Amino acid sequence: MYPIHLLETKPQTTAHLAQTMSLLNMTSAELKQTIEAELANNPALELLEPRRCRGCGRFLVDSKSCPICNQLHDPSNLEPIVFTSSRSDYQSTISGGSTHSLSPDELPDDNTAPALDLASFVLRQIAADLAEEDRPIAAHILTSLDKDGLLTVSLLEISRYHHKSIESIEKVLNLIKHSEPVGVGSSSPQEALLVQLDVLSKTKAVPDHVEIAIREGIDLLSRHHFTKLGQKLGISAQEAEEISRYISTNLNPYPSRSYWGSVRQGSETTPQVYHHPDILIGHLNKKTDGPLVIEILFPVRGPLRLNPLFRKEIKNAQSEKVEKWQRDLEKASLLIKCLRQRNNTMRQLLAILTKYQRNFITHGDRYLKPITRASMAKILGVHESTVSRAVSGKTARLPNGRIIPLGKFFDRSLPIRALIREIVDDEIDALTDSQIAVILENEGYNVARRTVAKYRSMEGILSARTRQSMVKI
DNA sequence: CTATGGCACGGATT
DNA sequence: AATCCGTGCCATAG
Numbered sequence: 001m002y003p004i005h006l007l008e009t010k011p012q013t014t015a016h017l018a019q020t021m022s023l024l025n026m027t028s029a030e031l032k033q034t035i036e037a038e039l040a041n042n043p044a045l046e047l048l049e050p051r052r053c054r055g056c057g058r059f060l061v062d063s064k065s066c067p068i069c070n071q072l073h074d075p076s077n078l079e080p081i082v083f084t085s086s087r088s089d090y091q092s093t094i095s096g097g098s099t100h101s102l103s104p105d106e107l108p109d110d111n112t113a114p115a116l117d118l119a120s121f122v123l124r125q126i127a128a129d130l131a132e133e134d135r136p137i138a139a140h141i142l143t144s145l146d147k148d149g150l151l152t153v154s155l156l157e158i159s160r161y162h163h164k165s166i167e168s169i170e171k172v173l174n175l176i177k178h179s180e181p182v183g184v185g186s187s188s189p190q191e192a193l194l195v196q197l198d199v200l201s202k203t204k205a206v207p208d209h210v211e212i213a214i215r216e217g218i219d220l221l222s223r224h225h226f227t228k229l230g231q232k233l234g235i236s237a238q239e240a241e242e243i244s245r246y247i248s249t250n251l252n253p254y255p256s257r258s259y260w261g262s263v264r265q266g267s268e269t270t271p272q273v274y275h276h277p278d279i280l281i282g283h284l285n286k287k288t289d290g291p292l293v294i295e296i297l298f299p300v301r302g303p304l305r306l307n308p309l310f311r312k313e314i315k316n317a318q319s320e321k322v323e324k325w326q327r328d329l330e331k332a333s334l335l336i337k338c339l340r341q342r343n344n345t346m347r348q349l350l351a352i353l354t355k356y357q358r359n360f361i362t363h364g365d366r367y368l369k370p371i372t373r374a375s376m377a378k379i380l381g382v383h384e385s386t387v388s389r390a391v392s393g394k395t396a397r398l399p400n401g402r403i404i405p406l407g408k409f410f411d412r413s414l415p416i417r418a419l420i421r422e423i424v425d426d427e428i429d430a431l432t433d434s435q436i437a438v439i440l441e442n443e444g445y446n447v448a449r450r451t452v453a454k455y456r457s458m459e460g461i462l463s464a465r466t467r468q469s470m471v472k473i
Numbered sequence: 474c475t476a477t478g479g480c481a482c483g484g485a486t487t
Numbered sequence: 488a489a490t491c492c493g494t495g496c497c498a499t500a501g
Contacts, residue, residue, distance in 0.1 A: 225500080388486095412492090433477070449476090450477090450496095451493055463476075465477085
């Protein structure tokens with residue numbers, strides 16, 4: 001899903017000849033990869049010393065003065081302040097360059113730094129135990145995880161690609177599975193559960209039947225068919241339900257999901273998110289009623305430009321090299337142009353988006369206003385696919401510190417789901433889906449009963465019956 | 474008989 | 488053109 005190049009394992013597409021290099025759909029980390037590659041093998045491109053804001057130390061990318069420290073805005077104006085910056089503490093720690101080594105201690109470990117993305121987080125843990133020749137394999141596996149932390153490709157596929165035995169792949173995969181978040185890299189939720197159980201059993205005693213319940217009754221388990229499950233295992237339905245509860249509180253079928261800040265009841269220990277944001281959203285001077293400050297993060301520190309020396313040299317170069325150099329020059333200028341374009345589009349998009357969704361940003365999921373990418377495109381006057389590209393794969397850090405995918409700004413079911421959650425949290429007796437549907441209707445949301453059920457399960461809320469039988473805390 | 478989950482269809486969105 | 492999402496119908500569990 002996120003084609004992060006940890007190593008040069010996957011074929012590099014350096015040979016994009018198109019005039020419309022699409023940088024828009026790249027995340028900050030991917031962009032870094034592209035720019036660094038270009039800097040390394042294109043002498044026409046030059047990285048200048050960063051321009052730093054004296055006040056706050058930000059590295060400014062395309063503006064002369066920092067719009068924040070340049071305090072000349074009128075306090076009654078709530079227009080969001082949007083600009084592109086480059087902050088060292090948010091730069092991606094993944095470097096795609098071939099010189100980069102993967103030693104675990106080389107990565108900065110200060111606690112102000114945000115978390116890494118999932119792939120490098122895992123890599124960092126296993127790097128020490130990983131043989132040199134296995135690195136490409138690990139990288140391949142880690143780049144093939146879906147957002148739940150499950151493996152999307154088959155072992156056979158990986159094995160063929162690297163011309164290695166299945167066993168050697170499994171060895172690496174096993175290493176991955178046993179690192180945090182435990183079970184990551186499994187190819188099914190079932191497998192993930194088993195791995196977690198295995199790890200858990202080394203420190204704590206695990207109740208009987210749990211393993212066999214997962215192994216043989218996974219489908220019954222997920223459907224909450226406790227009676228049948230009981231029969232299968234030769235225990236009572238109630239015991240079966242207890243096992244189910246044990247599993248849902250101690251294990252997680254989607255290893256990385258808990259880290260995405262979804263529903264989490266305090267039993268877990270790691271409320272962490274493994275992604276660098278591409279965008280930072282904050283309050284000006286920490287005033288929650290002031291304008292919002294939006295920083296679009298740029299992955300390299302300084303401004304880029306065409307090397308003037310290079311341009312000069314080209315005139316008295318040997319004729320055979322002229323052609324190549326000319327190409328370099330064009331490529332570099334194209335890259336710069338596209339980067340400008342990208343920054344521009346992102347800025348415009350974010351300006352409108354944050355203005356429109358201000359309540360969502362400051363007051364939470366319930367206050368998201370529905371909007372589609374298509375209508376955003378119309379407002380911006382760009383093609384809808386442009387908006388799609390700008391949004392896809394990117395993440396933003398909200399003022400409350402939470403990192404969310406940009407796509408969430410367009411999730412029209414989110415406010416309803418949040419409301420359902422509130423309703424259920426406040427309920428006295430367990431409400432059925434149709435009762436919830438009625439309440440929602442009074443709140444102005446017209447959704448079918450069936451849909452309530454869907455949202456409920458998305459939020460990980462059990463059915464009315466099962467909630468009823470649970471002990472209230 | 475009621476509440477819920479599965480499957481699948483159609484329309485909207487990307 | 489492909490994918491996502493809401494919904495209706497039906498089977499099944501309680």
